[in-house]
Amino acid sequence: MRHHEKRATLTPIGTARRRFMQQAGAIAGGGLLLGFTFVARGAQTGAPLASATPFVPNAFIRIAADDTVTLIMPSVEMGQGAYTSMSMLLAEELDIDLSHVTTEHAPADQRHYGNPIYIEQLTGGSTTTMGWFMPLRQAGASARYMLVAAAARRSNVDPAALRTHDGMVTHDATGRSARYGTLVDEAATVKPPAAPTLKDEASFRYIGKPVRRIDTPDKVNGKTEYGIDVMLPGMTFATLKSSPVFGGKVAHVNDSKALKVPGVRQVVVLDDLVAVVGEHMWAAKQGLEALTIHWTDGPHANLSQDDLWAALESGAKAPGVPAKKTGDALAHLNGDSVYEATYELPFLAHAAMEPMNCTVDVRADACDVWVGTQAMGKARDAAAAASGLKAEQVTIHNHMIGGGFGRRLEMDGISKAVRIGKHVSGPVKVVYTREEDIQQENYRPMYHMHARAKVQNGKILALHHRITGPALLARWLPEFFIKNVDLDAVEGAVDLPYGVPNLLVEYVRQETPIPTSFWRGVGPNANVFAIESLVDKIAHATNTDPLALRRRMLQDDPRALGVMELAAQKAGWTHPLPPAPAGARVGRGIAVLSAFGSYLACVAEVSVSDEGNVSVTRTVTATDVGLIVNPDTLEAQVQGGTIFGITAVLYGQVTVEQGRVQQSNFHDYRVLRLDEVPKIETWFIHNREKPGGIGEPGTVVVQPAIVNAVYAATGVQLTRMPINPKLLKKRETT
Known part of the structure; x- marks a missing residue:
């Protein structure tokens, strides 16, 4: 851990995935896919012309006669900034100016563009940076090596005497230079290196620096074609x-x-x-x-939402398949100081x-x-x-x-x-x-989570967490439906940041006649909501500060502890909240996430009216995603994820009656409006750990933080989303 940095405040106008990485490790690290094309450039003083025959040493890059570099994008751009961050990786190691990079969608080609984590050509699960960070850097470095070797042959000098910069190879001793485009003939005869040398962090020109999105201008002027x-x-x-x-x-x-x-x-x-x-x-x-x-x-003409909840709750009573077992949780879950709760999530549309x-x-x-x-x-x-x-x-x-x-x-x-x-x-x-x-969606699944915990000496001694829901991976990526456990459904539960010596996580597969699919935040949405809510339930029951309880259990996970302490500090956890508006109550809540290869903590502040309506007034999120590629992208993803998560807590639900979805448009499937957006603060921790994902964690961690803030304000813990104002309506005291 090096330092933290504040990136932005947004003010309104008015791992199971680690297990994926382990399973895919041999594929992700076992070989380098290359694919560049170098095309001849116009005549240059003292430099011979390259032929028109394209130079194709690998699968991701073309260099044109005007030295424009085209990156064949292995990931899809859907607003997450992939085009910019992936171009930064390539430009960094190839030593070219980022302004010279253009992008193209990859064709349907599993062999060359399959995501190294999922072993499938897809963009999802916050894996773009995790999956392509090293392959794209290696591809750029390999191409740079070949170009330098070509220039060295042409000039009969030692490659070590040459340097690259802005798409050019230069021999400082003689002052001679050659553009990349003029070296393609010689480069085509150079054998790619088995392990190209990558830049060290001190030499980075782009990685870790804030860079404006390269796709923004065309989106603003209408040139982008969706x-x-x-x-x-x-x-x-x-x-x-x-x-x-x-x-x-x-x-x-x-x-x-x-x-x-x-x-x-x-x-x-x-x-x-x-x-x-x-x-x-x-x-x-x-x-x-x-x-x-x-x-x-x-057959589903009479299917109702009550039927769906009843089926889910009935399924949750069946024996689960162990997804993780450490110690003997069941043996300790007896006597005093045992706390339990059930948490549920509804269908959601995208x-x-x-x-x-x-x-x-x-x-x-x-x-x-x-x-x-x-x-x-x-x-x-x-x-x-x-x-x-x-x-x-x-x-x-x-x-x-x-x-x-x-x-x-x-x-x-x-x-x-x-x-x-x-x-x-x-x-x-x-x-x-x-x-x-x-x-006619494929909806975010309904989930049912039942958790029991034994507390001893101010910590959770034993935890039994049973997750019930459909197996999306069994249909979508069967390789990751292992021994009847859906690795996505249990993420955020099997990789807890807390030190719990006796842990049993079970999975119960419960399918539904309503089609379901992945939704931003996927499995951790359910599990982080359940665990972080249970931790606050324990804190309230034992009259313990929720931050202090978490601090005791995070001593063995310094990255999780680091984001929690940073979020709490920047939110002013120990300071009083602003006074509540007339006819309202205020509260502050916290939640911690370890998933997607990243660590996040969020502090949320809410105002709850006497009628039970909730407004989120401020969020402070600290993130540790390892080595940061583009801080601007990180900031935007936390902000967007926060808004997405707030929407889910306050409004998000799809209900079914007589086999029909009841919601139809934004009037009854509400999304957060501009005048409802709170003050959003993001803080980063910089270190040299492997990059994690950020597209989804912000959505996940803000939800239990809000629920815990409402709990602090009202004394009522919400166990099924979205928030039901009737449960929070202030009761008359006598």
């Missing part, structure tokens, strides 16, 4: 309606009125959905509203600002797909399956994503678009309405 922006010659537009009951089917469609709507071209009726194709989106939408559709609801969309052109012998997806390989395979073509006959054209949060890891939108496109001549853009997007 999936929904795709326009092709002769393209039509379609929108769709799926069975409102999951698993239901189309019974009968009367399309006579729809076909009379100006601009409507055709109606496509499939077994589980109906789509209207028009000359433009408005025609398609108006045509869809003019349809009369009769559905066969299927509600990305860019609605689901996919443009397809399905032909007899080929299929082109224009989409923003987090998983290129799976997108290609899904399109192939839906079209009946071979994978090699499918081309995926990936795009910037206007919000993913896990939703665009799923392939249902691509499959439906291709199925519709098979009935349409020429390219068709399929766009979901916001209602279809929210009501």
